[in-house]
Amino acid sequence: MRNIEQTFTLILSILILSVTTSYCSDLMYHKIDPSSSVKFYSGSFDSAKTKAKGEGKLFFVDFYANWCTPCKWMEESTFKDPEVVTVMEANYVPYKVDIDDQEGYQLKKKYGVKLLPTILIFNKKGELVERVEETLDARKLSGLLKFHSENEVIGVSHQPNRSPSSSTQPSRDSDELEELYKNYRDKLERENRTFNAQIGNYANYQEASKFVISIKKKFLEPIIVLADYKNGTANYKVLLGQFSSIEEADSFVKILINDFGMSAIVH
Numbered sequence: 006m007r008n009i010e011q012t013f014t015l016i017l018s019i020l021i022l023s024v025t026t027s028y029c030s031d032l033m034y035h036k037i038d039p040s041s042s043v044k045f046y047s048g049s050f051d052s053a054k055t056k057a058k059g060e061g062k063l064f065f066v067d068f069y070a071n072w073c074t075p076c077k078w079m080e081e082s083t084f085k086d087p088e089v090v091t092v093m094e095a096n097y098v099p100y101k102v103d104i105d106d107q108e109g110y111q112l113k114k115k116y117g118v119k120l121l122p123t124i125l126i127f128n129k130k131g132e133l134v135e136r137v138e139e140t141l142d143a144r145k146l147s148g149l150l151k152f153h154s155e156n157e158v159i160g161v162s163h164q165p166n167r168s169p170s171s172s173t174q175p176s177r178d179s180d181e182l183e184e185l186y187k188n189y190r191d192k193l194e195r196e197n198r199t200f201n202a203q204i205g206n207y208a209n210y211q212e213a214s215k216f217v218i219s220i221k222k223k224f225l226e227p228i229i230v231l232a233d234y235k236n237g238t239a240n241y242k243v244l245l246g247q248f249s250s251i252e253e254a255d256s257f258v259k260i261l262i263n264d265f266g267m268s269a270i271v272h
Contacts, residue, residue: 043084043093045101050112054131057098063153064127065097068113070104073121075140086143089150096154126153132160134232135210152210156217158230158241200254201229202261203272205243213241220245223265244272 045067046053057064069076083089093099103109104118112118116125119138126135126149135153152158204220207213217228226246233240245261248254254271261269 041085041087041090042080043090043099045099050100050102050108053098053100054127057127058129058131060098061129063097063129064131065093065099065150066102066125066127067099068102068104068109068116068118068121068123068125070121076122079122079140083141083143083146086147088147089143092147092150092154097150128153128158128160130159134158134160148214149210152214156214156228156230158232160232200248200251201244201272202246202254202258202269203242204245204261204267204269205241207241207243210241213243216243242272245269 046056048056050066054064067076067079069080102112104113104121116123122138122140124135124137124141125133128134135149135158137149141149205213205216207216213230217230220228220243224245229244229247231242231244233242246254246257248257251271258269258271261267
């Protein structure tokens with residue numbers, strides 16, 4: 006009988022040690038700090054957005070529900086990661102939206118939220134510049150937060166032009182493409198606005214961020230990232246320089262093409 010009890014005690018000890026080791030490893034892997042977590046703003050959505058704009062910060066919105074298991078996982082892991090907490094506190098006003106309460110239900114309809122968790126990021130001007138409909142671990146969320154805090158991302162409506170991209174386009178002859186580009190440049194000139202050289206078009210922030218970092222090392226001109234949306238998907242356009250006339254922008258584009266071998270068009 007004693008041998009059986011000793012064996013049982015040994016097995017139980019091994020199980021406890023295994024569970025404890027696994028938990029500690031998980032904490033180390035996710036860098037979870039149980040004593041720290043993202044402090045979400047407790048007021049209304051509008052007041053949180055106003056607070057962010059007033060403090061010159063970005064606005065981070067997390068749509069969730071109490072019954073959402075992935076949401077709970079992010080709450081217990083991602084939002085307790087020290088790096089996520091640090092970047093969030095320094096650059097964002099974070100806000101949670103419970104889709105099951107009255108305000109949350111209206112915001113869910115307004116922003117077309119159909120999946121949980123859904124994350125929205127607004128820039129310092131209050132423009133929507135990011136929409137993520139997936140469960141993010143600490144590494145992914147930290148990268149996303151840094152990208153928007155380190156780059157000037159602007160939300161825009163759909164533009165008629167096609168930016169430099171590796172995506173396949175229907176084949177057109179050079180005369181037709183030249184005519185389309187000329188019409189686009191004429192349209193830009195009539196809008197009486199500033200002009201840029203569009204040098205990149207990326208489907209995700211990781212690729213856009215890498216490109217922006219490489220460009221910053223080569224050019225002193227200001228860099229802007231435009232977040233364009235189509236069917237709920239973000240498309241990042243990287244713009245270089247800022248010019249008061251289309252002639253100046255066109256000259257800069259020619260330098261980028263001829264001297265640096267880059268793909269560029271006037272934006």
